Amino acid sequence: MPQRTGRRPGPTDTRDAIVAAARQAFASAGYAGTSLRAVARDAGVDPALVVHFFGSKAGLFTAAVGWPFDAQAEMRAAVADGPAAIGENLARMFLRHWEDEQDRSPLVAVLHVATGEPAGAQLMRAYLTEHLLAPLVAALDADQPELRAGLIAAQIIGLGLTRYVLAHEPLASAPVETVQAILAQAIQRIVDEPLPPV
Amino acid sequence: MPQRTGRRPGPTDTRDAIVAAARQAFASAGYAGTSLRAVARDAGVDPALVVHFFGSKAGLFTAAVGWPFDAQAEMRAAVADGPAAIGENLARMFLRHWEDEQDRSPLVAVLHVATGEPAGAQLMRAYLTEHLLAPLVAALDADQPELRAGLIAAQIIGLGLTRYVLAHEPLASAPVETVQAILAQAIQRIVDEPLPPV
Numbered sequence: 365m366p367q368r369t370g371r372r373p374g375p376t377d378t379r380d381a382i383v384a385a386a387r388q389a390f391a392s393a394g395y396a397g398t399s400l401r402a403v404a405r406d407a408g409v410d411p412a413l414v415v416h417f418f419g420s421k422a423g424l425f426t427a428a429v430g431w432p433f434d435a436q437a438e439m440r441a442a443v444a445d446g447p448a449a450i451g452e453n454l455a456r457m458f459l460r461h462w463e464d465e466q467d468r469s470p471l472v473a474v475l476h477v478a479t480g481e482p483a484g485a486q487l488m489r490a491y492l493t494e495h496l497l498a499p500l501v502a503a504l505d506a507d508q509p510e511l512r513a514g515l516i517a518a519q520i521i522g523l524g525l526t527r528y529v530l531a532h533e534p535l536a537s538a539p540v541e542t543v544q545a546i547l548a549q550a551i552q553r554i555v556d557e558p559l560p561p562v
Numbered sequence: 563m564p565q566r567t568g569r570r571p572g573p574t575d576t577r578d579a580i581v582a583a584a585r586q587a588f589a590s591a592g593y594a595g596t597s598l599r600a601v602a603r604d605a606g607v608d609p610a611l612v613v614h615f616f617g618s619k620a621g622l623f624t625a626a627v628g629w630p631f632d633a634q635a636e637m638r639a640a641v642a643d644g645p646a647a648i649g650e651n652l653a654r655m656f657l658r659h660w661e662d663e664q665d666r667s668p669l670v671a672v673l674h675v676a677t678g679e680p681a682g683a684q685l686m687r688a689y690l691t692e693h694l695l696a697p698l699v700a701a702l703d704a705d706q707p708e709l710r711a712g713l714i715a716a717q718i719i720g721l722g723l724t725r726y727v728l729a730h731e732p733l734a735s736a737p738v739e740t741v742q743a744i745l746a747q748a749i750q751r752i753v754d755e756p757l758p759p760v
Contacts, residue, residue, distance in 0.1 A: 472677050473677075475673070475677045475723075476674060476677035476678050478723075478727060478728060479670050479671075479673045479674035479677060479723070479727055480674045480678075485727050485728055485729065488728055489728045489729055489730055492728065492730055493730065493731070508732075510731070510732050511732050511733055511736065514724055514725075514730045514731070514732070514733035515721075515724075515733065515744065517720075517724050517730060518717075518720035518721045518723070518724035518725070518733070519716075519717075519720055520720070521719075521720045521723055521724060522715075522716035522717055522718070522719045522720020522721065522723070523713075523716045523720065525673075525676075525677070525716070525719055525720070525723070526712055526713075526715055526716035526719060527712075527716070529676060529677055529683050530676060530683055530686055530687045530690065531683065531687055532687055532690055532691065532712045532715060533691070533708070533712070534706075534708050534709050534712070535709055535712035535713065535716070538709065539760070541760045542757075542760050545757075545758040545759065545760050546713065546757060546758055548758075549758045550748070553751075559740075559743075559744060560743040560744055560746075560747045561743065562737070562739045562740050562743050
């Protein structure tokens with residue numbers, strides 16, 4: 365497709381430029397402080413194009429914090445071996461991404477936005493519930509699968525934050541194999557065991 | 563002590579006014595975006611007074627995110643009943659504060675700052691290591707007490723974020739007694755059990 369002006373790049377480049385501008389804007393100004401108009405200006409495009417590609421600020425945010433990997437596809441693969449392998453598979457999957465600095469920064473950015481304002485928390489909740497955790501809930505073969513999926517998310521988020529963001533020692537410097545074994549065991553117990561009686 | 567001017571309140575009031583202004587500034591502008599000068603202006607005091615009370619921006623931050631309760635004293639009390647009661651006692655202590663909206667907002671603010679920039683993460687790490695977790699590490703009667711304390715912190719942070727910040731359902735609406743039983747069991751296992759072999 366020919367470019368219509370010297371300034372405006374092709375559709376894929378345009379989309380990428382908008383996402384890059386949005387990522388920077390959300391990170392520096394937060395969710396509330398970022399406008400579609402400002403992102404469009406930073407990306408050198410018309411605001412209507414941002415709406416065309418992403419629909420809304422929420423859609424733009426989802427794209428901006430989109431992992432550099434297909435988390436839902438990986439989640440589906442992680443649960444495909446059956447419930448007995450979920451601890452191992454999920455621990456390996458998430459630690460591989462937390463270990464990779466490029467994958468880690470959007471994970472941290474989303475936690476930053478989620479702790480900064482209700483709209484950010486709402487977006488992350490929707491992402492978790494409707495997107496990332498759905499295959500896990502479907503794969504669990506126990507009572508209260510949605511509650512268990514939330515507890516598993518809490519394990520992964522807590523460990524990621526404490527090891528990689530807070531860098532609390534000696535957890536931060538422990539070999540990844542050690543941490544993976546600990547996380548796998550904690551997840552597998554949530555998958556397999558009765559929830560504690562109240 | 564008599565007030566020297568009509569405008570400037572006594573030392574305790576002044577300190578409180580600075581902390582209140584700092585809390586608001588860190589919450590809205592983040593760590594990097596907050597200056598001692600701006601906090602002083604918001605509190606209606608001379609910047610030199612802020613330095614006098616808090617030494618530096620880091621010191622001001624620590625005071626600003628100081629819980630409305632003495633977390634270290636509560637931690638000491640929570641571990642005083644011996645290792646077998648740590649799960650129960652810590653789960654009860656932290657959930658009481660997470661449940662209380664006034665206590666929760668500084669907890670969330672500190673996570674927001676910690677995920678926003680390395681200086682924020684460093685401050686929270688120092689707070690955890692040097693202050694909050696020290697009595698827990700001393701009370702643990704097992705190998706690798708520092709690693710176990712970090713894993714316990716990860717449990718508490720992950721559960722707090724997922725239930726109270728992300729408000730992931732049905733975890734967010736589960737009765738606090740249910741969540742307390744789950745958290746107590748997870749913590750007690752980290753206290754008591756061998757770490758998994760790699």
